[in-house]
Amino acid sequence: MALYFYPPSVEELIAALTKLPGVGPKTAQRLAMHLLHAREEDAAGLAEAILQARERVRRCHICGNLTDEETCPVCQDEQRDTTTICVVEQPGDCIVVEKTGQYQGLYHVLHGALSPMEGIGPNDLNMASLMQRLQNGNVQEVIMATNTGVEGEATALYLARQIKPLNIKVSRLAYGVAVGGDLEYTDEATLGRALQGRLSI
Amino acid sequence: MAILRLNSLIMRNFRNYKEAEVSFNPRLNLILGDNAQGKTNLLEAIAYLSLGSSFREQGDDKLRRQGEDFFFLRANYSNKSGSHLLSVGSQSVKAAHNRRLWKRDENPCRKVSEIAGLLHTVVFTPEDLQLVKSSPEVRRKFLDREMVQLYSGYYLYLNNYRRALQQRNNLLKQLDYSASVQADEQLAVWEEQLAENGAVIIKKRLDLLHLLNEIGQKIQAELTDCREQLRLQYLSVWSAADIEKIEPAEIAARLRQAYVDGRPEDKRRRTTLLGPHRDDFRIYINETEGRYYASQGQQRTAALALKLSELELVWQISGYYPLLLLDDVFSELDKNRRRELLRLMLGKAQIFITATEVAGELQSLRSEDYQLFEIENGCILGA
Numbered sequence: 404m405a406l407y408f409y410p411p412s413v414e415e416l417i418a419a420l421t422k423l424p425g426v427g428p429k430t431a432q433r434l435a436m437h438l439l440h441a442r443e444e445d446a447a448g449l450a451e452a453i454l455q456a457r458e459r460v461r462r463c464h465i466c467g468n469l470t471d472e473e474t475c476p477v478c479q480d481e482q483r484d485t486t487t488i489c490v491v492e493q494p495g496d497c498i499v500v501e502k503t504g505q506y507q508g509l510y511h512v513l514h515g516a517l518s519p520m521e522g523i524g525p526n527d528l529n530m531a532s533l534m535q536r537l538q539n540g541n542v543q544e545v546i547m548a549t550n551t552g553v554e555g556e557a558t559a560l561y562l563a564r565q566i567k568p569l570n571i572k573v574s575r576l577a578y579g580v581a582v583g584g585d586l587e588y589t590d591e592a593t594l595g596r597a598l599q600g601r602l603s604i
Numbered sequence: 605m606a607i608l609r610l611n612s613l614i615m616r617n618f619r620n621y622k623e624a625e626v627s628f629n630p631r632l633n634l635i636l637g638d639n640a641q642g643k644t645n646l647l648e649a650i651a652y653l654s655l656g657s658s659f660r661e662q663g664d665d666k667l668r669r670q671g672e673d674f675f676f677l678r679a680n681y682s683n684k685s686g687s688h689l690l691s692v693g694s695q696s697v698k699a700a701h702n703r704r705l706w707k708r709d710e711n712p713c714r715k716v717s718e719i720a721g722l723l724h725t726v727v728f729t730p731e732d733l734q735l736v737k738s739s740p741e742v743r744r745k746f747l748d749r750e751m752v753q754l755y756s757g758y759y760l761y762l763n764n765y766r767r768a769l770q771q772r773n774n775l776l777k778q779l780d781y782s783a784s785v786q787a788d789e790q791l792a793v794w795e796e797q798l799a800e801n802g803a804v805i806i807k808k809r810l811d812l813l814h815l816l817n818e819i820g821q822k823i824q825a826e827l828t829d830c831r832e833q834l835r836l837q838y839l840s841v842w843s844a845a846d847i848e849k850i851e852p853a854e855i856a857a858r859l860r861q862a863y864v865d866g867r868p869e870d871k872r873r874r875t876t877l878l879g880p881h882r883d884d885f886r887i888y889i890n891e892t893e894g895r896y897y898a899s900q901g902q903q904r905t906a907a908l909a910l911k912l913s914e915l916e917l918v919w920q921i922s923g924y925y926p927l928l929l930l931d932d933v934f935s936e937l938d939k940n941r942r943r944e945l946l947r948l949m950l951g952k953a954q955i956f957i958t959a960t961e962v963a964g965e966l967q968s969l970r971s972e973d974y975q976l977f978e979i980e981n982g983c984i985l986g987a
Contacts, residue, residue, distance in 0.1 A: 427697060506893065517793070519774035524790065553767040557793040590717060591757025 413439070465536065467512040477510055484508045486543040490533065490562065492516050492550055500548060508546070511536070516554040517561060525561065530541045533562070537569055544572040547582040551578065607922045608724060609682045609784055609954050610650065617669040618924040619645035620982035627986075629975035631951060634966065635958045637979035639717065641960035646979065647727070647929045650956065653679050653690055654725040654753060654927075656706075656716035664694045681723050683924065717760060723751030724918060724926035726953075728911050729935050735910060736894045736903040740884035747809050747885070750914055754921060758808055761801045776874045797862040799871055802880045806840055809924035810848055813838050813885055815920070817915055818911040827905055834909055835888040841878045867962040872875035901938075908941055915953055925953035935959050 408414065414519060419429035431480030438446050462468070463475035470476070477483060477497075491497055497510045500562055513528045543567065549555035563573040578596035580589050589597075612627040620642045622965065635643050644660075648667075651659045658667060668675045678691035689709045706713040713719050727749075735742060751758045753882075772794035779787050817836045824834035838848075841862040850858075859879065861871075866878045887894040889902050918926045928949060934957045935943060942965050949955060950973075966974065978985040 441754075517790070519770075519771050519778060522778070524778075553764050553771065553797050555769070557771070557797055560793040560796055561790065564792070588716075591755065591759065592760045595757070604614075 440531060461511075461512075462529075465532075466510050467514060467532065468478055468497055468510055469512075481508075487546065488533070488536065488542055489546045489548050490559075491548045492555065492558070494558075496548060508544075513549070513558065516549060516552075516558040518554050528558075530562065530565075533575055535564060537571060544574060547573065547575045606670070606906060607682065607684070609774075609962065610723065610927055611680045611682060611687065611854075613646075613649060613680075614676070614678040615646075615649050616674075617672040618649050618675045618677060619669065621645065621649075622669060622982060624984050626984050627955075628954070629973075630954055632966075632969070632974035632976055633954075633956045633977065634962065635977045635979060636961065637700050637958075638960065641979045642932050642982045645982075645983060646984070647776065647931050647956060647958060649677050650679070650723070650927065651725050651727050653677055653692060653719075653750065654723040654960045655691075656720055659727045659729070659749075664704070665696060665726065668696070669693070679723055679781060688722075690719060692719075712856070714760075715984065718740050720756065720759055724922070724924070724927050725929055726750070726911060726914050726918070727929045727931065728889050728935055729931045731935055733904050733933060733936060734909050735907040736887050737962075743885055744881075744883065746914075747812060747908050747909070751808055751812060754812075755808060755927070757838065758805075761804045761808075765798060765805060765880065768794050768801065769881055772798065773875050774868055776876070779871060779874075787871075791863075791867060795860060798863060798876075798879060799856045799878050801861040802859050805880045806838075806855050806859075806883065807852045808921040809883070811837055811918070814848060815917050816913050819920070820918045823916070823948075823978070824906065824909040826948075827909055827941070832905065833888075833890050834903065834906055837886045837888065839884045839886060840880070850923070860949075895970075902914065904937070905914060905941065908937065908945065911949055912945070915949060919961075923947070928955045930954045930955065930957045932958055935961075939965070 409417065416438070417428070417431045421428055438449070445572050450560075456596070459471045461471075461473075463470045463473075463478055465474060465478040468475045468477065472479075484507045484583045488511050489497075489500055489506060489508055490511045490513065491500065492513050494512055494514075494516060494569065497512065499505050500510075509526050511524065511529070511533045513533075515523055515528055517523060517525065517528070537545070545562075547559035549559045549561065549594055559575055563575075566573050577600045579600065580586065580592060580597050586594070607892060609630050610628050612625065615621040615624045616717055617623075637643050637967050648658055648660060652667070664675075671762055674693060674695040676691070676693045678689060681688055681690065689707070692704060694702050696702045697703050706716070706719050708722065719886055731738070731742065732746070735746060748758075748762060752762070775787075775790055775794065792850075813836050817834075820834045820836065824832055862878050862968045863876070866876070870876055887906055889906055892898070894903055915925055915928060918924070934945075937945065939977060946965060962976075975986070
């Protein structure tokens with residue numbers, strides 16, 4: 404007796420979904436079933452949205468952030484403070500910084516961090532264009548907002564050393580206790596760093 | 605008195621146990637059985653809950669019962685704040701990828717550092733009896749295993765160090781000799797991470813060794829009727845007598861320099877040759893180096909003294925005795941050392957002993973002082 408599985412077209416959909424990050428076989432199956440049962444226009448809308456995004460999106464030629472136009476809205480915005488650049492690893496990190504409402508400067512997206520293990524060196528990151536941006540003398544401060552893991556730290560340090568000869572101030576995001584967090588539950592390393600970077604009140 | 609006691613343990617699909625629940629004696633637990641029945645696996649389960657990994661240094665996929673895709677462990681233990689639960693589930697998600705979920709009193713924990721040392725254990729294996737003459741790696745592991753449980757932050761520094769080391773070694777393997785200036789710039793940023801994290805690791809190890817030295821001297825004197833003196837000395841990148849007085853910032857500076865100086869050789873060998881990942885400590889018995897000049901018996905006594913010192917050290921720092929897991933080691937000790945071990949620790953630390961048969965000294969114990977377990981093919985029979 405032949406065992407019954409999903410029809411080939413459904414199997415193909417499931418296989419495609421499994422390739423997405425964070426999606427295992429079970430989730431892929433559930434998503435596939437959902438898409439098959441969804442209204443025609445919803446499923447088609449999703450497919451269209453993926454195609455549209457793929458077609459339109461590109462990297463801003465100045466900062467490397469994702470944009471639908473030649474230059475991203477932040478780089479176009481004349482209200483922004485052009486003397487400060489905030490360096491982040493991923494486009495999503497810009498959005499997090501934006502949401503604070505505390506930052507008026509420009510961004511630069513590296514699209515990753517140094518990691519010899521994964522074969523990522525300085526030339527594989529969006530670093531050269533940052534150095535170019537710093538040449539015109541307008542920028543006064545570069546804020547390193549890379550992640551706090553070993554790779555993020557190494558990337559920040561590497562850039563800081565490259566930028567140093569240009570006499571531009573390089574700063575690093577402060578480390579500290581989570582706002583509203585309990586001291587008792589803060590790990591030693593974080594608390595140690597927070598002590599080093601304490602502020603007078 | 606502040607205490608730490610493992611009351612009971614549940615194992616599911618762990619090694620050769622399908623489903624088992626055991627309640628333990630608060631003082632001494634004798635786990636008996638023939639070879640390859642699962643005695644060590646039971647100790648391994650307890651140690652896994654305390655360290656977040658196996659003392660046999662094996663991955664989660666090796667710990668699962670054959671043919672199963674998950675294992676689960678749960679301990680019910682008591683400490684000074686009452687009785688608690690600690691559990692871990694490990695599920696294989698994709699090939700060579702496991703998802704682990706730790707829970708402390710039914711609250712999920714995100715990091716191993718949150719649970720390491722809650723169920724504090726000191727493991728004593730036949731390998732540890734070789735502590736004096738074995739490779740530096742065994743002695744480093746001895747220090748790090750204890751430290752991870754004593755200081756919750758240590759794990760993070762150790763992990764960061766390992767990661768930066770992996771990255772620097774990978775970089776060394778990829779280096780293209782035509783671009784050596786750029787290579788040095790890239791090496792430097794990993795060295796900075798190594799120095800920052802390595803300095804904390806070295807400082808903590810120095811502090812621990814300093815305490816172990818004090819306690820170890822007393823215990824060694826007791827074990828040998830003052831005939832033998834024990835002294836420990838940490839060996840790092842640089843050999844200096846003043847090493848114990850150095851501040852972390854100074855250690856970091858020296859490490860940084862050591863990595864820079866080591867670059868030519870590191871590039872040739874394509875790996876990082878110096879740093880806390882290669883450090884060691886020397887064990888002197890009566891002021892001669894034990895590794896070369898001590899007899900087998902002296903080496904074993906020193907190893908036992910170090911392990912007992914570790915228990916005392918935890919008592920001094922944390923105010924309780926950790927669980928003592930003796931894996932196949934009790935029968936390896938001679939009569940005097942067995943008696944000393946029981947005299948010093950019975951009633952203080954909760955002891956778990958695996959053996960193939962009941963050794964002499966234990967036959968004279970009162971029956972309420974210990975509990976016998978017979979292990980047969982992954983089943984536990986409370987005798």
